[in-house]
Amino acid sequence: MFTIIPNPQAKPIDAKFGDKDLIRRSASSITPVAQRQPEVAKLIDVSKCIGCKACQVACLEWNNLTEEVGVNVGVYDNPHDLTPNTWTLMRYTEYENPESGNLEWLIRKDGCMHCEDPGCLKACPAPGAIVQYSNGIVDFVKANCIGCGYCIKGCPFNIPRISKVDNKAYKCTLCSDRVAVGQGPACQKACPTQAIVFGTKDEMKKWAEKRITDLKSRGFKNAGLYDPPGVQGTHVMYVLQHADKPNIYAGLADNPRISPIVELWKGGTKYAGLALIGLTAAFGFLHHIVAGPNRVTDHDEQEAKRLAGK
Amino acid sequence: MASTEVAPGDAVHRGPQVTVDRYTRGARINHWITAGSLVLLAISGLALFHPSLYWLTGLFGGGPNTRAIHPWIGVVLFFGFLGLFIRFWKLNLWERTDNVWLKKIKDVVTSNEENLPEVGKYNAGQKLVFWSMSILIILLITSGLVIWEQYFGQYFTVEQRRLAVLIHALAAVAAICVWIVHVYAAIWVRGTISAMTQGRVTGGWAWRHHRKWLRELVSGK
Numbered sequence: 001m002f003t004i005i006p007n008p009q010a011k012p013i014d015a016k017f018g019d020k021d022l023i024r025r026s027a028s029s030i031t032p033v034a035q036r037q038p039e040v041a042k043l044i045d046v047s048k049c050i051g052c053k054a055c056q057v058a059c060l061e062w063n064n065l066t067e068e069v070g071v072n073v074g075v076y077d078n079p080h081d082l083t084p085n086t087w088t089l090m091r092y093t094e095y096e097n098p099e100s101g102n103l104e105w106l107i108r109k110d111g112c113m114h115c116e117d118p119g120c121l122k123a124c125p126a127p128g129a130i131v132q133y134s135n136g137i138v139d140f141v142k143a144n145c146i147g148c149g150y151c152i153k154g155c156p157f158n159i160p161r162i163s164k165v166d167n168k169a170y171k172c173t174l175c176s177d178r179v180a181v182g183q184g185p186a187c188q189k190a191c192p193t194q195a196i197v198f199g200t201k202d203e204m205k206k207w208a209e210k211r212i213t214d215l216k217s218r219g220f221k222n223a224g225l226y227d228p229p230g231v232q233g234t235h236v237m238y239v240l241q242h243a244d245k246p247n248i249y250a251g252l253a254d255n256p257r258i259s260p261i262v263e264l265w266k267g268g269t270k271y272a273g274l275a276l277i278g279l280t281a282a283f284g285f286l287h288h289i290v291a292g293p294n295r296v297t298d299h300d301e302q303e304a305k306r307l308a309g310k
Numbered sequence: 311m312a313s314t315e316v317a318p319g320d321a322v323h324r325g326p327q328v329t330v331d332r333y334t335r336g337a338r339i340n341h342w343i344t345a346g347s348l349v350l351l352a353i354s355g356l357a358l359f360h361p362s363l364y365w366l367t368g369l370f371g372g373g374p375n376t377r378a379i380h381p382w383i384g385v386v387l388f389f390g391f392l393g394l395f396i397r398f399w400k401l402n403l404w405e406r407t408d409n410v411w412l413k414k415i416k417d418v419v420t421s422n423e424e425n426l427p428e429v430g431k432y433n434a435g436q437k438l439v440f441w442s443m444s445i446l447i448i449l450l451i452t453s454g455l456v457i458w459e460q461y462f463g464q465y466f467t468v469e470q471r472r473l474a475v476l477i478h479a480l481a482a483v484a485a486i487c488v489w490i491v492h493v494y495a496a497i498w499v500r501g502t503i504s505a506m507t508q509g510r511v512t513g514g515w516a517w518r519h520h521r522k523w524l525r526e527l528v529s530g531k
């Protein structure tokens with residue numbers, strides 16, 4: 001058993017982190033806070049998940065969200081995809097293990113991974129619409145969101161969804177409001193099997209080690225931790241039975257990274273583009289100074305008259 | 311000989327001062343709708359292109375409004391430009407003399423017009439502006455639809471949308487540069503702007519810059 005986070009005190013306490021603890025702010029240049037808070041992480045142990053969807057319900061409940069009643073198409077995934085209201089979703093995969101011949105039911109809780117190198121934040125054009133706290137949580141700030149959908153293009157995991165109601169982007173907050181007062185995320189709290197645990201990233205890595213050792217002893221020789229280095233690690237990590245093939249878990253990215261197209265768009269293009277526009281204007285200005293205006297002369301007018309008069 | 315350089319509405323007015331009709335009222339209204347929407351698009355687009363220009367969203371009533379209105383202005387621009395394209399494409403077809411004109415670009419920028427071949431209604435520079443804008447606007451409207459999240463987001467994959475947003479940014483930068491060239495040329499070559507404000511230019515202007523066009527107009531009478 002992982003140590004259970006105790007229930008909160010009844011009396012209100014101050015938030016442990018807030019606007020003063022940012023290391024990144026979208027479309028803004030800020031000085032990252034000097035002293036980072038201990039990085040937090042949610043560890044999702046896919047091997048312990050029973051697919052009860054208590055986490056999905058807890059997420060809706062805590063965040064006061066309602067999902068539309070959907071349509072059953074013969075799969076367990078409900079709803080069929082992440083939505084502006086469903087910030088976490090159980091994705092079910094029936095996997096026939098070619099080595100053992102066993103049918104394995106792989107159930108992955110999908111949602112924001114809280115990347116250390118967040119593509120959404122880097123793509124966002126609205127100052128302060130996406131922030132990253134020093135503990136690693138990446139949060140959307142609704143008041144600053146303009147609904148352009150650039151975060152969707154930046155995200156290597158295809159997580160953010162834009163609401164058709166208010167045209168704002170939504171995703172898992174890692175329950176930043178709960179974490180700020182010393183609680184774990186709602187999904188973690190609701191998980192009946194401790195498939196979801198929460199703590200500092202170091203604690204989670206250590207806990208994951210134990211789980212991986214256990215899984216290996218049970219014959220899952222490729223069991224491992226999913227903390228992808230392509231995005232400098234994530235603050236939501238998975239323990240996978242088959243860490244060599246993340247893709248079998250309902251298309252989990254094998255080697256996620258911010259798309260090179262997005263890097264090019266938000267990197268070189270932004271500066272080269274403005275420079276090119278500036279240079280074109282400067283060229284015109286200089287040309288006018290050097291060459292002067294191209295004026296019609298009296299001679300031209302006389303010639304026109306001569307031509308027209310014929 | 312059938313006229314190849316004259317558009318409907320072009321006409322010479324003789325008098326103490328020769329004037330030449332260059333753009334009809336319809337063409338001018340069409341042009342200024344397109345021009346206005348292009349300027350608004352550039353401002354609202356640049357606001358979302360670089361954080362240092364985000365304050366420009368204030369001109370459109372804030373970030374969300376800018377995001378919402380930009381694509382609609384784009385639709386106006388597309389149909390505005392389509393109108394201009396239908397009006398002007400024929401006289402912008404590339405001809406052999408345009409290559410000669412381009413080869414003598416040095417004489418162009420130094421205003422040594424007497425060394426240049428006689429030019430019809432449009433010179434090679436104007437034709438390049440026309441065709442590059444045509445291509446860029448097609449790129450902008452198609453990539454723009456792909457990244458119009460509110461209505462078309464769900465029809466395209468994330469990868470397609472990423473590519474579209476990059477193409478959109480590159481094409482927009484190019485279009486703004488072409489626009490600067492277009493506006494600068496109109497300012498530099500004095501006497502040009504009245505063609506789009508009042509629809510006419512002086513005979514001397516036509517003689518100096520578009521002599522072949524003037525000759526055809528005169529001989530057509």
